[in-house]
Amino acid sequence: MKFLKKLISLFFISLSFTCSYKYDGDNPVINDIIESQNYQGEILDLIGYALLTIFLFFIIGYLGNKKKKK
DSSP: OHHHHHHHHHHHHHOOOOOOOOOOOOOHHHHHHHHHHOOHHHHHHHHHHHHHHHHHHHHHHHHHHHHHHH
């Protein structure tokens, strides 16, 4: 169990470093496209929403399964 916690924390740490990557190119066309399509922290927001949705489904499933056993 301790190994699993370390593995999960390592995964989220590496994921946060990956999502903070910033393009430092000098092509104005590419820079305009990136700025129009993305805002700072968009990927982190999407990951947060996905994790929240997954955990809500787990909680609802747990409560539904608990009521079914009674």
